[in-house]
Amino acid sequence: MSDLVAVVEALLFVAAEPLSRGDLAVAAEADETAIDRALEELQDRLAGRRSGVVLDRVSGRYGLRAAAGPPAEAASRLQDRMPERGLSAAALETLAVIAYLQPVGRPEISRIRGVSSDAVVQGLIERGLIDEAGRGDSLGAPILYRTTGTFDRVFGLEGGTAGLAPLAGHDDADADALRDRLHELAALRD
């Protein structure tokens, strides 16, 4: 029985989002009544030993959170000082492809870069550097992406992407020519 409390604690700890009694029951291979008892006991134990985390219930789901007071304050200091990382090489390259070819979809970005770029694109969206620009007419009608005003500001492009640096040796290439060349090279790298 006390084992189930440890199991529930571990489940709540590794979960990426709050869990329902059903979720807990399935993962713990226990019935929901037992889960209810384990949740109660976990709450008591955490409170009893002045733990830094407490059990919380949010719209019928359970999760752990930093206890109010010093633990929660320290946790929010930690979040605030999360070091701001510059753009990774992968992010910069993806951004370059979007900036020079926009609008462009994820399958094409991945093809040109030679590696799946879904996570990188997602990160750029979250940072507000790119956003959606309709859907393409190629297979599967992929969502297209373009750079944003935030992008212009971060890169100091007051006149928008027209102010992007020319590419040495490809000065006269328009977006289509550039695109063709990138696809050819991607195929050569295969």
Next chain:
Amino acid sequence: MSDLVAVVEALLFVAAEPLSRGDLAVAAEADETAIDRALEELQDRLAGRRSGVVLDRVSGRYGLRAAAGPPAEAASRLQDRMPERGLSAAALETLAVIAYLQPVGRPEISRIRGVSSDAVVQGLIERGLIDEAGRGDSLGAPILYRTTGTFDRVFGLEGGTAGLAPLAGHDDADADALRDRLHELAALRD
């Protein structure tokens, strides 16, 4: 003092990745010696009350993970894309090449393994065991890969990849034996 243990526990709980003593000290507004004591006490407390989580030390940083046994087993059922789940022989080989040669590109990995490694590399990225580390300056500027902190955690590398056993040296005897065997095979069809 016991408050600091709760603070450290909360910090380790909310953090997205393992924290250094320095990270903990800044966020907790305490000195590192106090942090060390708090970490020790936290470890004792978690162990003493059969908690579902344990303190984990990886590459000089600290994190929490599900305790071995039923808690870890239940937690792994919960995560559908476990970093370590289904590590095939091909995945392990590819990880070995990356761990020892990082940063290293796909062409080099494929050359060593003698087969295309694209799908395996993609799978390892999705599991978070490797990530991109810029582009190399060799043939075709391939994307380079390196192992991640998740890799260190999954393989229990307290000292990071530096703690891996050294790669066996070039063994000319092996190469000679292999060459003889190839000649034998060639002779079979002469």
Next chain:
Amino acid sequence: MSRSALDLDLDLDAFSGPFDLLLALVLRSELELVEVPVLEIVLAYLGRLEEEQAIDLEAVSEFLVLVAALCELKSRLLVDADDDELEEVDADEAAAELAARLAEYQRFKQAAAGLAERKLAAGLRVFRAGRAPLAPPRPPAELVEEQPARLAEAMLLLLEPPAVLGEVVIRGRTVPVRPFVDRFRRLLRTRASFTFDEEVRGLSVAEHAAAFVALLELVKREEVQVRQASLFGEIGVTRSRVAGLVLRATVENVVAGDREAVA
């Protein structure tokens, strides 16, 4: 359990019987290897593998070595015997190179086994990758100022052509057909037609040939129609609406014309 590849029963047009007999006949030059479809041998073997419960790596390796040898012999027969390049490949050198590679691979295979052991020793390690669900939301990340030149650098790296293969590699540089297929398709998405000659102007002979193969591929898939008014004339390419015999006849003309052009 699994059996040697040598007793694989074959039923080919040119030969019917066990694989080892086929090998013996080929080696004694009593059977023309050119007449033996290697693919069918492979398919027959795969068929047998499917029936077997477990895969015996030794037996499979043996089969691979034998089939590789057959492929090599056959390719030597098919390629012009005067080809110097093939003659230049020294068997000792090739074996030494292969052995060195296999030895290197062995080292990493050992390392992989080491990793597997370590994993076993580490046990099941489960943790959350990412922040806690109920943690206060992270403040929006402040973006560091960036230089547009870094974007251009990243782009130029992508535009870096793969280096020309060195002399060590005997194989000639190949030009892939696929980019031309993609390129022609893209062209026809925006326009109804284009002139082949204009699209390939300035390209190398090899690229020219690859582009032409790509065009043939699109014709075969009935995606485009091609027209050539006269021998050596410009080749016009239009999006295909209907496909039929007329189209194939046209292609044959084009192929004939281009062959003469090459000659």
